[in-house]
Structures are given as C-alpha cells and as structure tokens.
Amino acid sequence: MVDRMVSLSVGIMLSTSLLHALPEAFESKADPRSLFATLLGGLLAFFLLEKLAVLRHSHHHEGDGHHHAHGHDAREAGKSGWMILIGDGMHNFTDGILIAAAFLANPELGIVTGVAIIAHEIPQEIGDFIVLLNAGFSRLRAYVYNLLCSLMAVAGGLLGYFTLERAHGMVPYVLVFASSGFIYIAVSDLMPQMQRRATVKESVPQVLLIALGVGIVLFLTSGH
Incomplete structure (x- = not known):
C-alpha cells in the first residue's frame, strides 16, 4: 500500500508543480x-536540509559490533525519535503555509x-x-505525537493565510518555493525508491499510478 502511494504521489506532486503552481506564479507580475532564482534557491535549500538530516541521523544499530555503554542504544533511538518529531512538525508547518499561498493564488x-x-x-x-x-x-x-x-x-495554514493576504x-x-520542494522530493527521494524495484511486474503498476496521479490533478483543475 505504501509503495503504491509513493508512485501516486510522484504523479500528483510533479503535475501540481509543473502544470499549475509554476505557471500560476510565472503568470503573475513577479x-x-x-522567480527562477527562487526555484534554484529552493532546490539547493532542500538539498542542504536533506544533507543536514543525513549528517544528524544515527546509523548505529544493535549488534553492529560497536561496543557502547549500557543504555546507549535506547538513548540514541530516543534521540532519533525526537528529531523525527521536530523535523516533521516543521515540515507540516511549512506545508500549511504553502497550502494557504496556493488557495490565495487560486482555489x-x-x-x-x-x-x-x-x-x-500518508506514506x-x-x-x-x-x-x-x-x-x-x-x-x-x-x-498522539504524530x-x-x-x-x-x-497553524502554518492560518499564519500563511493572514500573513500572505496582506x-x-x-x-x-x-x-515557486513549494514547487521546488515537490520537484526535489519526487525526483531525489521518491523516484529512486521506485527504481529499486525495476522488474516489469513492479514497473507497470508504478507507471500506471504516476499516470493516475497526473490524471487526478488534471481532473481537479479541468475547469481552470
């Protein structure tokens, strides 16, 4: 189920950014x-954020041959859990701002x-x-924490709406910044996951679900 959602989200994210968000931004008076500088800066920013996340991630696992004091593994696992929560909270806050900006531009x-x-x-x-x-x-x-x-x-949506409205x-x-995030996540994270399952039996559903994702976006915006 999660693998299917990854393929579907690739189609939705790429078509949302390339067929709608970016054209909407470039049709403005900006x-x-x-705008292109913002797109470049956004792609590089997401690259650096991912680098920081990788550098901060602990790759130590139980039984890997490393000798640590008693309780070290539990402490390390707990730290990674709290880092996931902090990063996820910030990510969701940003998503709220992006949704607010999109609604202000076009419902x-x-x-x-x-x-x-x-x-x-979801995945x-x-x-x-x-x-x-x-x-x-x-x-x-x-x-509860999730x-x-x-x-x-x-919270991000409310802040974005009242701030960006003014x-x-x-x-x-x-x-444009939102689009850079969608493109970066789809191309650097989700698509490589799909490439690891490269058999014809697994590739056909992936392609069909990407097409379905594009179709969903086109259907939702058919009146635009």
Whole structure:
C-alpha cells in the first residue's frame, strides 16, 4: 500500500508543480528572473536540509559490533525519535503555509496542492510512526505525537493565510518555493525508491499510478 502511494504521489506532486503552481506564479507580475532564482534557491535549500538530516541521523544499530555503554542504544533511538518529531512538525508547518499561498493564488490550485501534500504525507507519516515505535515510543504516544505534529499544518495554514493576504506579492515566490520542494522530493527521494524495484511486474503498476496521479490533478483543475 505504501509503495503504491509513493508512485501516486510522484504523479500528483510533479503535475501540481509543473502544470499549475509554476505557471500560476510565472503568470503573475513577479519578475521571472527572481522567480527562477527562487526555484534554484529552493532546490539547493532542500538539498542542504536533506544533507543536514543525513549528517544528524544515527546509523548505529544493535549488534553492529560497536561496543557502547549500557543504555546507549535506547538513548540514541530516543534521540532519533525526537528529531523525527521536530523535523516533521516543521515540515507540516511549512506545508500549511504553502497550502494557504496556493488557495490565495487560486482555489483550484489550493485543492490540488492539498491533495499533493496528503498523497506524500500518508506514506511519510506511516514511516515516521514505525521509526517512533523503533525508538521506544508506545503505540499511543507515537500516535498522539504524530497527530500533534500533523496539527502544525493548521497553524502554518492560518499564519500563511493572514500573513500572505496582506503581502500578496509574496504569493508567487511561495508557490515557486513549494514547487521546488515537490520537484526535489519526487525526483531525489521518491523516484529512486521506485527504481529499486525495476522488474516489469513492479514497473507497470508504478507507471500506471504516476499516470493516475497526473490524471487526478488534471481532473481537479479541468475547469481552470
């Protein structure tokens, strides 16, 4: 199920950013050079953020031959769990701002942006839940903390709506930055996951689900 959602989210995220968010931004009165600079800066920013996450991630596992003091593994797992929560909360807060910007630009764009984020968040949240369980969190605590992190999107949406409504000129730049995130996640994270399963039997459903994702976005925006 998670693998299927990854393929579907690739189609939705790429078509949302390339067919709707970016054209919406470039059709505004904003300077195209500044928008392209924002796109470049966004791609590099997501690359650096991923690098920092990789550098901070602990690759130590039980039984890997390393000798540590008693309780070290539990402490390390707990730290990784809290880092997942902090990163997820910030990510959801940003998603809320992006959805608000999309709705301010165009209601249909807001809908497809929300769908794109949901399609990506479902497999990510499942993965985060599993990481929290492995980090020693009980099922209830992992569920509650994941829910609280998800609610950060509401806070980001409210802040984005009331802030960007007064600074409407920033909306195209937020849309471009959002698009850079969608493109980066799809191309550098999700697609490589799909390439690891390269048999014809596994590739055909992937291609069909990507096409379905594109079709969903086109259907939702058919009146635009």
